[in-house]
Amino acid sequence: MKRLVLVMGMALFINPAADAATKTLDGQAIFDRNCSVCHTVSPPPKSAPPIAPLASRYRIKFKTKEEGVNHMVAFLKSPNTQNAVESQAIRRFGLMPPSPLSEPELRVVAGWVWDQYNPATGACGGLRNKGRMNQY
Numbered sequence: 001m002k003r004l005v006l007v008m009g010m011a012l013f014i015n016p017a018a019d020a021a022t023k024t025l026d027g028q029a030i031f032d033r034n035c036s037v038c039h040t041v042s043p044p045p046k047s048a049p050p051i052a053p054l055a056s057r058y059r060i061k062f063k064t065k066e067e068g069v070n071h072m073v074a075f076l077k078s079p080n081t082q083n084a085v086e087s088q089a090i091r092r093f094g095l096m097p098p099s100p101l102s103e104p105e106l107r108v109v110a111g112w113v114w115d116q117y118n119p120a121t122g123a124c125g126g127l128r129n130k131g132r133m134n135q136y
């Protein structure tokens with residue numbers, strides 16, 4: 001019996017169907033459906049800060065994509081002034097509403113956001129001038 005439980009446990013752990021489902025999620029599609037009502041990718045903004053400068057801010061703050069994605073997923077689930085990396089944006093745009101998406105969807109879209117960093121604006125793009133919110 002013990003062995004059966006162990007085998008079932010492992011089957012759950014390496015469930016190929018669940019893995020495939022995560023892999024087929026498409027960050028761009030999730031963004032288009034759930035985020036683009038408020039966010040553009042590049043300036044000018046709609047009702048929220050554009051994604052590319054946000055990706056730069058995340059890359060300045062976090063060394064690895066994993067750390068950045070973890071933080072962003074936590075933010076998307078429950079945005080607040082403490083966990084916002086770009087907290088100035090809250091003053092201008094108001095606080096983002098919590099996202100109703102599932103954890104796997106949030107992880108995929110957060111990874112996609114991280115990848116939207118634009119080398120043309122550069123990691124310094126957001127820091128070039130003190131009034132950097134003007135660029136949004």
Ligand code: HEC
Pocket residue numbers: 030031034035036037038039047048049054072075076079080083084085086087089090093094095096097099101109110113
């Ligand atoms: C109803 C409008 C709205 C929707 C929909 C929305 N956002 Fe936001 N988002 C905002 C606003 C406003 C801000 C800026 C204020 C803040 O940080 O709460 C923001 C901020 C952010 C930030 C910056 C967080 C930080 O650390 O400062 C990220 C990243 C982000 N949104 C990603 C997303 C993603 C990904 C989606 C889709 C799953 C999404 N947003 C959907 C309005 C929205």
